[in-house]
Amino acid sequence: MVIIGGVAAGPKVAARLRRLSIEAEITIIEKGKLVSYGSCGLPFYVGNSVPEIEDLLKTTAGLIRDPQFFKDQKGVNILTETEAIAIDRRHKNVRLRDLTTGEERELDYDYLVLATGATEVVPSLPGIEAKNVYTLHHPEDAVKIRSLIREKKVKHATVIGAGLIGIETADAILSRQTKVALCESQASVLPKLLDPDIAILLESRMRARGVDLHLGSPVKALEKDDDDNVNRVVLENGEVETELVVIAVGVRPEVSLARQAGLTIGVTGAIQVNQHLQTDDPYIFAGGDCAEQIQHVTGGKAYVPLASTANKQGRVIADNIAGRKTEFPPICGTSVLQAFDLNIGRTGLGELEAKQLGYDVMTSLSTGLDATHYYPVHDSVTIKLVAEASTGHLLGAQVCGQGECIKRLDILATILHFRGKVSDISSLDLGYAPPFATAIDVLIHAANTFENKQLGLVKTITPSELLEQVRQGKHFHLVDVRENEEVKATPFTGPKVQEIPLGELRNRYQEIPKAGVVISVCQLGIRSYEAACFLKEKDYKDVRFLEGGMSTWEALRYQLLEYIVE
């Protein structure tokens, strides 16, 4: 048994296989110095919430997972600083090179596991090879970045790429001492995770924290000083002064060895495997960041490189090698992160993705609380549901908020697993006590909100649709149904609005002009929904409530700037 790659998938194959068979001789080949480290913790080390880099190597019992650990605890051999440079499938051996001595040798295998992972993409920009340009992929990178920030007292850092790692890194670096600029060529942050209408929640929070956000503006060059350090990032629109650059524009599956061995590389660019994670050579398995997956919702190929998947796949590979015909199931692509005190995630398809795939899509966006508001700790949760309009089948979901969002996302991933509908969400019997939820959980409210829209009980407008109407100079009449104190504290920004608290609407609704489009607004969307229900029955022909309410509208402040009369 030879395993190439010693971070997550590789060691998990070894650990599980050892439990299934104490006889197997198991060797892990790793070209780096470290094995079995928690790469997902690197941003937390950079941001100082993980004190030492060794913490990412320790077990819960405090032991460092080094080759000696694997020898003693697991009976597994690890060769570090050793690169696998070729596979001879006919003779079933791997050619190894000792990177310290340069010596080469061959190692026979019965089964070979490719757990070669992914490599960070480094764009070919002028200046990219400068001294103060890093990626954050390996513990060594993290140590260098953190010590540079500390020692040089970096005042301005730039992160290029607003994906999961870029956002986590920006949060980690940002501090009272160090300002951060974040540059992203796409028009919104986390473009692979979030649709723009929910991404604005993160964007506005980042701006409020002082992040200098450059969206929709590709980086053209990195300008260097005489010391070979980048001091300016040149964008298509604008430029940023900087003392440190972190590149986080994505990863690419490491498939060179597989390709050399003549194994099929799939459409995603990762190694093609069957449901047992076998490559087209039955003696060679592949798992983790180097292999492709099946997307559960579409049935198509996917490439979502995550540690959760890498570990689960490692387990499945071990099972199959030990003779248990286990299958690795399709993925929902559930991806989550915590950054800028927001809990963010996505499962299944996004709205834009689903539309591109030709689905007949309906969505809803709603905000609520993760616990009762009288309970001392409670925070907001925004949920976007994406479903098939005709059938109500859930296609995907996105969440964002300071509250317990990931709990709701995990339930949604479970709904996807069973190919459930939005109506299944409403039927769930979720746990309720004041610290954990509202009597009707925010997730069930989200499903009910979706169904109220789907069944035509009310019409809605999303914040981005409203912004578009404002931009196009369309006519509509806005009614803010919040209490006077709430309006005073956070006035409705942008277009003109009529203020009628919900409690007065039943007596005063005739003040609202009957013709044209009427849009009701409140804090979360609940009272404006109620107002819309009322007005609709009073023969207002086109009433809509603003989905997400002020909580989302406020997030558009930046886009709104030109329309705001302060």
Add this chain to the structure above:
Amino acid sequence: MVIIGGVAAGPKVAARLRRLSIEAEITIIEKGKLVSYGSCGLPFYVGNSVPEIEDLLKTTAGLIRDPQFFKDQKGVNILTETEAIAIDRRHKNVRLRDLTTGEERELDYDYLVLATGATEVVPSLPGIEAKNVYTLHHPEDAVKIRSLIREKKVKHATVIGAGLIGIETADAILSRQTKVALCESQASVLPKLLDPDIAILLESRMRARGVDLHLGSPVKALEKDDDDNVNRVVLENGEVETELVVIAVGVRPEVSLARQAGLTIGVTGAIQVNQHLQTDDPYIFAGGDCAEQIQHVTGGKAYVPLASTANKQGRVIADNIAGRKTEFPPICGTSVLQAFDLNIGRTGLGELEAKQLGYDVMTSLSTGLDATHYYPVHDSVTIKLVAEASTGHLLGAQVCGQGECIKRLDILATILHFRGKVSDISSLDLGYAPPFATAIDVLIHAANTFENKQLGLVKTITPSELLEQVRQGKHFHLVDVRENEEVKATPFTGPKVQEIPLGELRNRYQEIPKAGVVISVCQLGIRSYEAACFLKEKDYKDVRFLEGGMSTWEALRYQLLEYIVE
């Protein structure tokens, strides 16, 4: 439209119905002074984390939900201090009595909704009518209890009944000033929620906090002083000095009006309804704590009175009255609470319940972390899975721990909704990032642990089974595979044990006697599982690991006392 009962189910019917129809005339009859209050928040008010009782009546916008609020905001009439005393089904009217004037009158209905809720059970004990004996069911009760504790500086309080409300109340009352004794006739706490082998986690924590726990010892009498105050609670075994008694032995559905009207009362003692929540009179609906439900797993009748159910049922009743033929789905009976810093809950069937129902049951108990251990905030989660041994279908689950247990329980409730198997849990694509989970979520580990046992990879013993073996003086050989420092910090209590850290086991295993039963132990169960896998292959015929490990075994300290050689 007449609705009887103004707390949760009743107001929810009214609120939803108003949105579906602005014409309907809606009247709520409530015999108390308050309506629409958060009864679930009462323990938090008693425990001072909710400052004012009015907080339980406020909307998120800060408005008090009184009759004026319902008039203005919802267009709903509420008659408080008005009791419905009889229903005339033939003439479709309700007889009302104004409790302030004693006047009676009739009110016609097209549809009638019974949302009469539940009443607290007050056992007929000698002394029960004393001044300082309370229940905690109504805001007035909470105000009285809290002010008594404050004003009289109560030093010793007694709670009778260790159900959900009893446990929450004990936590609320316990403080540096006030000690609490908790008396429960059953042998373990939360007998309707938790099986004894997981209830011990809560029990040991309560004891550690200084709660005087009297289990398996029914209360026989309350002894009073000359002032008509109870000063001593007499139990079957022992007695407790006290200055305040809170009775929390359960609730009973309030069905007197329904019975008087000749409606069918079901086997559970609550009003029988169909899936549209109609009683056997199609013009009379019933929902909330006065009505019975269907248990999803068994298909049988159930009575689990919860605010979550009451609110959802209110919505379904409104839909049906408005002509939408909505169904209220069967419940999983998901019940949760937070007390003594533990998050506790249950969904579906417990082990004992499932066995009584004749299921062929297999369980597993496992502990893990809710987030990566290098992330600064992480806590433990113990999960007990109850499934059908032959098919692997999930029947129920219980959770307990300081960590994010309820998230995992809600996912399990979702699995139950779809009649999923333990193998479905392993297949879930749950969100992983260091603040939210371990790379393989603790819930997926729990499922894998179950399957490892089910497929015969290892044998296990539960803490209570081990205790039973100790009690019976059975022979077995215990091997503690933790690191020396861990053993020093928390030595294995009770029977004799051989210490061999896992890292030395591969070289030292021959020190373990080959004959008889060998039981391996570690902190959580992971390393002892690994040790058991190893020993099994080394021809140890009957090796088992201790499910739940030290984390659960330690909780048996009280039961263990007589066996501990300190």
